[in-house]
Amino acid sequence: MKALVYHGPGRKAWEEVPTPTIIDDTDAIVRVDATTICGTDLHILKGDVPEVTDGRILGHEAVGTVEQVGSGVKNVKVGDRVLVSCITACGSCRFCRESRYGQCLGGGGWILGHLVDGTQAEYVRVPFADTSTHAVPAGVSDEQVLMVADILPTGYEVGTLNGHVVPGDVVAVVGAGPIGLAAIMGSRLFSPSHVVAIDLAATRLEAAKQFGADVVVNSTHEDPLEVVRSLTDGLGADVSIEAVGTPAAFELAVSLARAGGHIANIGVHGEPATLHLETLWIKDVTITTGLVDTFSTPTFLRLLAGHQFDASKFATHHFALDEFEQAYDVFSRAAETGALKVVLHRS
Numbered sequence: 001m002k003a004l005v006y007h008g009p010g011r012k013a014w015e016e017v018p019t020p021t022i023i024d025d026t027d028a029i030v031r032v033d034a035t036t037i038c039g040t041d042l043h044i045l046k047g048d049v050p051e052v053t054d055g056r057i058l059g060h061e062a063v064g065t066v067e068q069v070g071s072g073v074k075n076v077k078v079g080d081r082v083l084v085s086c087i088t089a090c091g092s093c094r095f096c097r098e099s100r101y102g103q104c105l106g107g108g109g110w111i112l113g114h115l116v117d118g119t120q121a122e123y124v125r126v127p128f129a130d131t132s133t134h135a136v137p138a139g140v141s142d143e144q145v146l147m148v149a150d151i152l153p154t155g156y157e158v159g160t161l162n163g164h165v166v167p168g169d170v171v172a173v174v175g176a177g178p179i180g181l182a183a184i185m186g187s188r189l190f191s192p193s194h195v196v197a198i199d200l201a202a203t204r205l206e207a208a209k210q211f212g213a214d215v216v217v218n219s220t221h222e223d224p225l226e227v228v229r230s231l232t233d234g235l236g237a238d239v240s241i242e243a244v245g246t247p248a249a250f251e252l253a254v255s256l257a258r259a260g261g262h263i264a265n266i267g268v269h270g271e272p273a274t275l276h277l278e279t280l281w282i283k284d285v286t287i288t289t290g291l292v293d294t295f296s297t298p299t300f301l302r303l304l305a306g307h308q309f310d311a312s313k314f315a316t317h318h319f320a321l322d323e324f325e326q327a328y329d330v331f332s333r334a335a336e337t338g339a340l341k342v343v344l345h346r347s
């Protein structure tokens with residue numbers, strides 16, 4: 001089969017590799033019908049994730065058709081259409097029993113395209129298939145379901161839910177990439193009074209309006225603190241969500257929160273950020289961090305099946321599976337191309 005193989009920082013190739021086979025009896029082999037690229041894949045290609053080694057097939061999001069199952073797989077059947085989640089769950093360790101699948105101790109967690117071969121391929125081996133795949137609901141397009149593999153649960157669980165958004169809140173979201181936009185959509189489910197999106201790229205702020213932000217701030221020429229204060233009688237945001245992954249964005253997110261407010265960090269950070277305890281100690285704030293667990297995946301699949309939620313607007317660009325070079329190029333120049341999620345379809 002063909003797959004997108006990582007060959008060290010800056011090097012990747014769509015090349016011939018062995019088709020995966022069942023290794024453990026709880027595995028399934030899934031034919032990939034649609035897959036996508038995550039910002040995390042760009043981090044890997046920069047060399048920021050050294051656990052990813054030469055020869056690894058990238059990708060941790062897919063919708064596909066089950067081709068083969070191991071003898072220990074009970075519920076997933078050959079021919080089933082499934083969502084392959086970015087998080088694999090053994091289903092039986094302490095953390096899986098607490099729905100904290102991202103922290104799985106039994107060989108799961110974020111492993112696809114990281115510690116084992118991933119989904120940017122014609123076929124993928126999915127460990128713990130019963131607890132790591134979800135049936136695709138009837139009447140929902142592959143590309144909508146694909147957005148549930150990573151970005152929708154991430155924005156919702158690590159942003160909206162960790163931030164404890166409740167009706168009437170003013171929610172500030174720093175960073176309007178796919179993850180920030182997912183946090184905006186997720187927060188809208190709780191009827192906030194305002195959702196303020198803050199970014200440096202005009203294309204991303206345009207998108208934020210489509211995804212439910214009623215106020216957008218380009219922080220290159222507007223002060224987000226002033227805007228948020230003007231909406232909150234000078235107090236600050238009830239919930240502030242960091243969806244960038246830089247010290248500047250984290251420090252901005254912290255400064256935007258009111259006394260007693262929640263600051264939910266989603267961004268993957270590569271360097272230390274300053275925590276201003278000298279001003280925060282008196283403010284009663286709650287700061288959370290997190291890796292997505294994907295316990296909300298069934299919720300999003302039901303919202304899509306009930307047509308309560310339109311995830312198709314994330315899919316801005318479409319390619320065939322063998323067009324990974326072009327797809328990575330468009331995705332990595334998102335501020336220019338307007339790319340949110342690029343979808344690669346089996347033709």
Ligand SMILES: NC(=O)c1ccc[n+]([C@@H]2O[C@H](COP(=O)([O-])OP(=O)(O)OC[C@H]3O[C@@H](n4cnc5c(N)ncnc54)[C@H](O)[C@@H]3O)[C@@H](O)[C@H]2O)c1
Nearest residue numbers: 039175177178179199204243244245266267268290291292
């Ligand atoms: N915690 C998790 O489980 C998890 C899961 C997936 C992704 N992530 C992380 O979430 C972050 C966002 O992901 P994404 O795919 O949306 O990334 P992205 O790069 O597409 O979007 C980030 C956005 O932030 C904007 N930005 C940069 N600096 C800014 C600043 N100082 N102020 C305001 N905006 C700024 C950029 O213009 C861009 O639009 C990344 O760090 C990613 O690795 C975390």
Ligand SMILES: [Zn+2]
Nearest residue numbers: 038040086150
């Ligand atoms: Zn991802």
Ligand SMILES: [Zn+2]
Nearest residue numbers: 090093096104
């Ligand atoms: Zn587990």
